[in-house]
Amino acid sequence: MxxxxxxxxxxxxxxxxxxxxxxxxxxxxxxxxxxxxxxxxxxxxxxxxxxxxxxxxxxxxxxxxxxxxxxxxxxxxxxxxxxxxxxxxxxxxxxxxxxxxxxxxxxxxxxxxxAEERRERLVTAVTGLFADADARTTAGMRRQSEWHLGAAAKRMFDARFPAPLGVQAAADRLGVAPATLIRSFRRRYGLPPYGYVVSRRVDLARQLLDSGVPPAEAAERAGFYDQAHLNRHFVRVVGVTPGAYRRD
Structure with a gap:
């Protein structure tokens, strides 16, 4: 898009x-x-x-x-x-x-x-903008079904972790619209799918840093594009850079 x-x-x-x-x-x-x-x-x-x-x-x-x-x-x-x-x-x-x-x-x-993050954030942003329309087009879906859909999506993201799986690809596999998947996931877990994946990647990077892995290698093994990509999310979640975290 x-x-x-x-x-x-x-x-x-x-x-x-x-x-x-x-x-x-x-x-x-x-x-x-x-x-x-x-x-x-x-x-x-x-x-x-x-x-x-x-x-x-x-x-x-x-x-x-x-x-x-x-x-x-x-x-x-x-x-x-x-x-x-x-x-x-x-x-x-x-x-x-x-x-x-x-x-x-x-x-x-x-x-x-x-690019990967841009695609996921755009889906989330457009879903938020069209929330009312989404509610109309999915009005017949039961909340219980959404609860199970969110869990099914989480299992799918976990199975691929730390490799990326886009919302569109996951929605296609589950046979639902991306907006439906995002809403169901957020209702069950409190954050959108990509936010969940990024938080898991940051946690993995912290574990790797704790074990003595250098930041650049930790970024790669945790599924980030490069160290700059890790730095941005690490600072946002942890509050310090991976280098400062490792020194402390």
Whole structure:
């Protein structure tokens, strides 16, 4: 899947002509404001707010004359959204204005430098954005079935550990949509599948470091791409770098 992210700075009083995007378009305002019109209704989008535009949704607008506008846009193809939720139906968002945090998570995921991690974070971010749609498309699924699905997915990830197994591949093997797998796993274990795998890799790296294995070798044996990849997650989880941990 290709998620396209653009960071833009527009001059004060810039006017958007009436237009539409083929893909889902998510916008996150960093500073300034813009008056946006969609479906005949005007809304003011300012710092800390996000916008969601459906594929083909016509809109126009004008940037604030005093402040200009700095914002980030992320485009997500409809085909990938349908595949993620196991449905060809197009979900619907009420209105254009939305909370900034879920869109910010999508932008951050698309900027992830490690390919494997970027794919998993994008699935998780899009699942969060479309939570309501996911609930509609999976409304008939019993919570007990989800509980068992989460356990089945965990067994699958554990069997491959520390080798990677993507959410899409796991979902295909279990015959469910990726969004369903992520939700079931999170409900049972409290974190998404990739977060679980990374936490196990950090634990394994700690054990290897405790046994005297050098950080670079520990990174490889724990399933990280390189020592920099290990360092980033190790600091986030443990609070110090692998080198400092080993010295202590």
């Amino acid at each position: 290709t998620v396209t992210v653009h960071r833009l700075r527009l001059r004060p009083a810039h006017r958007y002509p009436r237009h539409a995007h083929e893909a889902w378009s998510f916008g996150l305002v960093g500073s300034g404001s813009v008056r946006l019109r969609s479906a005949g209704t005007w809304c003011l989008v300012s710092d800390g707010l996000a916008t969601v535009l459906h594929p083909g949704e016509a809109h126009d607008g004008v940037v604030d004359a005093g402040t200009g506008l700095v914002y980030v846009t992320a485009s997500v193809p409809q085909e990938w959204v349908s595949r993620t939720f196991g449905s060809t139906r197009t979900p619907a968002f009420p209105g254009v204005l939305h909370a900034a945090r879920p869109v910010g998570s999508l932008v951050a995921a698309a900027s992830e430098p490690v």
